[in-house]
Amino acid sequence: MRWLERILFRRRLYDELSESIRQHLEEEIENLVEDGMSPEEATRAARREFGNVTLIEERSRDVWRWPSLESVWGDVTFAARQLWRNPGFSLTVVLTLALSIGANTAIFSIVNALLLKNLPYPHPERIAAIYGRTIGSAAGDWRR
Numbered sequence: 001m002r003w004l005e006r007i008l009f010r011r012r013l014y015d016e017l018s019e020s021i022r023q024h025l026e027e028e029i030e031n032l033v034e035d036g037m038s039p040e041e042a043t044r045a046a047r048r049e050f051g052n053v054t055l056i057e058e059r060s061r062d063v064w065r066w067p068s069l070e071s072v073w074g075d076v077t078f079a080a081r082q083l084w085r086n087p088g089f090s091l092t093v094v095l096t097l098a099l100s101i102g103a104n105t106a107i108f109s110i111v112n113a114l115l116l117k118n119l120p121y122p123h124p125e126r127i128a129a130i131y132g133r134t135i136g137s138a139a140g141d142w143r144r
Helices: 002-008 010-034 039-050 053-064 067-085 087-116
Strands: none
Touching: 010 039, 010 053, 039 053, 067 087
């Protein structure tokens, strides 16, 4: 159930992570100020020592993610936004997909009926083709 909670309440977890990182940074600043640094110097030193806060948050969030599921969801929402913004392009996309799916279905139906299914005769595996051929000089003379 913990994984379901992570998915449903992801924003809350991300906010808690950001708050925790900020608290650690503030504690480090306080420690440096207690050691005798000015608040500005302590802030710079703590940030330099701690590193890029945004990068740390992103890397920490990546640990909690389901990369394939979340990236697919992000791609779908981005595509939906882009299609909504460009209705002419959206209509072109829908018509192209409809035509291509229809053509694919028609071609597969023909190939399936002619090549893939068995012939509609009893014992189709017993059907054979017989070809005849005449040997001799008259075989090539088509006028006779």
